[in-house]
Amino acid sequence: MKTWLILVTALCLAAALAPFVQAQEKKPLTEKSTIESIEKMQRLGNDKASDDKQAKVYVVPVRDDIMPPILYVIRRGVKDAMEAKADCLILDMETNGGRVDITEDIFDIIGKFPGETVTYVNKDAYSAGAFIAVATQKIYMAEQSVIGAAAPIMMGPTGGVSEMPSTMEVKINSAIRAKIRTQAEKNGYAKDVIEAMVDKTKKLERDSKVLCAEGDILTLTNLEAEAKYGEAKTPLLSSGTVKSIDALIKELGYAGAQRVDVQPLGAEELGTWINAISPLLLLIGIIGLYIEFKTPGFGVFGAIGIAALVVYFFGGYVSGLAGIEWVGIFTLGVVLVAVELFWLSGTLIIGMVGVACMLVALVMGMTDIYPNMPLFPTGGGKGDSMPQVEGIDFHDLGKAFSKPIGDLTIAFALSIPVIWALAKYLPHTAFFANFASEAASGVESVAALAAEVDSRLGQVGEAITPLHPGGKAMFGDDMCTVVTQGEMIAVGAHVKVIGHRGSDLLVIEA
Template identity: 30%
Template sequence: MQRIHPWTIKWLLPVVILLSVLLTGASAAAADSDASDTAAGAAIYVIKAENTVEPGLYQHLKRAYKEAEEAKASRVLLVLNTLGGRLDSALEIGELIRSSKVPTTAFIEGKAVSAGTYIALNAQQIVMQPGSTIGAAAVVDESGTLITNPKTISFWTGEMKAAAQLNHRNPDLAAAMVNPALTLDLKELGRTKAKGDILTLSDQEAVKVGYAESTASTVEDAINGLKLSQPLIVNYEESALVKIGQFLTLPIVMTLLLIIGIAGVAIEFMIPGFGAPGIIGLCAFVLYFFGHYVAGFAGFEDVILFIVGLLLLVSEFFIPSFGILGILGSISLVSSVLLAAPNPKSALLSLVAAVLIAGVIVYLVAKRFAHKGIWNKFILRDQLTTAEGYVSSANKSAYLGMRGIAITTLRPAGTARIGDARVDVVTLGEFLAAGTDIVVVKVEGTRVVVQQRSEIN
């Protein structure tokens, strides 16, 4: 049985422990943050949502609303300034706002279009900054092209109308913000929404049609408009740990960590003994999962799946499995990376790019240090040439002309003693009895040809 490579015990176990400590620390930090309390019923939580609507924004708002609920805040002022984003994330945020125990006032500071409009419609109140807009919620693909699939339009129209009706707003206006095929007479505004257009409302228009309660120039003005008695204003800020996690989950950073992780581990497996590539590679994976964990995307199960995959890959080098362990390990590693990411499709693209770039790096390193590669343990690299002292069989040319005696009857093959050696010999066809004196007349490779000595005397 082969001994487990020292790298496995020396580096893998400490890194696993480090990952566990980091994740446990992140959980404790989150718990400490959640435990913060303010005066019951007196706080207004100001929460900013100024990014693209995507899973990261949902996780940010989820943490913020949780803290506001635990602080027993009287209201959340959600500051919106977004051009939209993913519909699935918008639906999750809408559900978060509707189900929260703390009522929400959405303050549109700039724009709340597309998915941002849906988020605002789920708030109990909407306050708009002068010059801001709401609407233009038609569904588009990643390239910005309008989606005309009737099922998609019907679904999103229904969601927008339901959000509008939830807080007694005109659902037909919400539908006109989604479906370009609709026409609508906007009597309050003195204009018509024509077929082919997408409805967008300015701050003043939104107030006129009842989509916004009022306008306010600043967050302070919006808070004053709520007319609460001496409210305690809490500006929600993410913890430093979460900000680090958000940085580590940026697409470019995520891809870079995957490149370093894959290349480092692969180099350590293929050219063992260096140590540094394996440590750096595993640390990159630790940062990848740590970032996704504190950002709220990954759980312990994703980390465990990654560790299991790594152990399976290591086992493939020491336990004959005809590649089964290696395949299962690879599947576990890929699955853990994709499951930990907020967007599996984006994560898959990052993983493919990382594999290709890491492959080039590993190739160059392996080529440079080929003499130390693990494959040298399985491949015979010595050239078995005569110049190197290797021969395929014993050299019998020295027997030519030597005399000997037949030990066995030669029929025509047999055994003879030539000098001090027993040699397999053959005659030219005649039979010679044992004890006959012979002489070697020809040597062809391993074939020694003899004749009776009296016949050539």
Template identity: 30%
Template sequence: MGRKKSLLASILLLCLGLMSFIPAVASSGVDAAEGRMVYWIPVEQEVERGLLRFLERGFREAEEAAARDIVLEMDTLGGEVNAALEIGKLLRASEIPVTVYIKGEAISAGAYIALNADHILMTSGSAIGAAEPVTITGEQADPKTVAFWRSNMQAAAESQGRDPDIAAGMVDRNIEIEGIKEKGELISLSAGQAVELKMADELVADEEEVLRFLNAEDAEIVRTDLTVSERIARFVTSPYVIPVLFTIGLAGIAIEFFSPGFGIPGTIGIGAFALYFFGHFLAGFAGYETLVLFIIGLILLALEVFVAGFGILGILGLIALVAALVTAAPNVIFGVVSLLIAFAVTAVGVFIAIRHLGTRGVWKRLVLFDDQRNQSGYISQVSRISLMGKKGKAVTPLRPSGVAVIDGVRQDVVSDGGFIPAQAPVEVVGSEGVRLVVRQVKDVQDSSAEDPVE
């Protein structure tokens, strides 16, 4: 019996020991797994707000997974300044070390993002720099904008121990750096030059060398890819795509307005606006209130077309529609400019279409386009020319207007001068529109005037 008790006690102690050991093993397993993952995130094409949202998701997932490093594989010619500034903040705030691996180009906004990273690695043939700000038309930005962007480039370089003067030379043509840059030029560095000037850490050949630099050869690489919705958001929020979507949307609705029925043009137009709102909603620019405002605008415009009114509904609908489009844009000024461009292009297209193809559909029901000509059977009033010279008798006194019987028919007449008493003989001497002008005569032989015809 005592042996059984001691055996049972031993088993219980063994179980307790195993239970206490299991959490330790699990904990050591988690500790071993944590810090062994490297999140690999592509930074390609344009820098815009859609890219910002994608990177925010990637950084959040990396932090939740307790990754040891984040690698941004970069190949971009730049893009929107405001989006680049936000991405720069994201990199500086990251608790996980960030390495930018420039596999192609890091131009303009791309250069700014790279300068905010803990490490910059470049492949042979890659480049970094040429970060002069330009307008959407490609013209050089004003001095105020250049100074603003230059100071941000310098701050990004200083934050990671890189030369701020070289960073400024990537932006401002007026800066001169002895042995590196002459006045009137922009700095754009090849991979070898960037490493030599300590703007990049090392020249690498491939991903393996990137991992070797990070001492993460045995790490698990987690590749973060764009979802379908993120791809749409990146495409739609591009500053070059927004004016095109506006133009397609306005042109589609305009064509539908001037053609019968509701078909392909109207569907394409509404589809373009829907794509615009969907992409900006995913990118975080447009909220439900913007979408509701847009729908209200469409409803008011439809009511103006199909319900008789004084144009108030149409004006309110247009205001709501424009407000929704502008407020959903990344920048209000940019949204207004894009919309004006779209309006101008659409107006020119509609003018050309009306001139060569004519008008049909709803617009034709709102405006009278027919010429009323006698050749087409239109007669505005009955001609009185045939009554010239006819004689009759005044039925009422003409003071100067009244009624007379002319050629057996009662007519509204007016005297050509003074008062003509009733029953006085008269003669038609003129025809002015609907009026007959008569004159009193001395002798009437027209028997038809004796008996008025009612």
């Protein structure tokens, strides 16, 4: 018995000590072996991706000045790539630069893509183009391509370049350098190289060779950008020169991957104008639908309102902000409100759900949300009860919702006095009566409807639905749509007609 216990104890001790003995026998990892191991794992990962499932590479063209239309293309391309769970995103770049604020937005958009990000400088990446390239993890260049010359300039009123005051130049350069340093540090680029592209007071040297003298702005050819310096032979900026996007995909280890080229819609410039007038579009939509609900049949006001809202949602789609599905949510809301008004008056809940659907659709149709991201915080942050989530920035909700909520607030604020004026004065004008009659597609005219309403003044009927405050009431053999002055009236109560609001009879409890 004792011999059996001794053997079991010895086996347990041997099993427990085995990992420690093996750990002592392993050689410590050197920096070189660590880098080689990482590169090997990346190659194996890419090979596995091609074996288990076909890898996906999305190519987004950056073929114009860095202005809102290019922002829309990049945003839509990144969201499409995230939706497809792409492995790599390539920016096919040829640009002379553009606006700094748009460039900063593009930094944030690129940072949301979870896979590998690469810039292919396809001839030119000047100014803001160079900044965006630094925001990606790798830079490759085409033959005889150029990158750099990223000093900020100020455009004059006529579109030409104006001289920037010295104080403003120092201030702007400082702010831009800080933002670019952040991107360079994140992606492993040499900060002094990037700063030499922005600040002409910086001098760039490598291996006792002056690459950019003080007073000059750094601009690199593809050969200069890929030149290696120092004992570690580190490339100055570029990872190499390749002849084409297909060659780049192969160089990155995605041979055989599915390539998807994001195509501009051709309406991005239009989207810029639509977003600028979105409060006006909302105002037209609200007023148009209000007038349509208050007039018989379907006429020109309803068509104008619907057209304005369709253009509003189209602007969000072109801008890459939201999908077309929010149009369906808004349509559902309109249908529910119509059911509440015309068929099931007084239920309230149907109308409230419909209004909620419409408001949510109007806000979300212009809100920048990314696919495959949680809509709400999912865990605790480091010393922070509200962690950063890439789908929406919960530290600054105003950043995500400020534009749609602001547009909606402006539209509602302007619509209140307009609707009040329309409800008080326009129904009594001959112009409105004739116009609405022609737009009603052959149904009863507004003038005739007004005459019928006036003939019911003083009549007493019975509420057949709860009036909260709208509902239905019977006057003799006629069922009419009625509305109170705000009070709630129960089913079966007697009501008296004292006036009208549009086509609805205004009643009080008799």
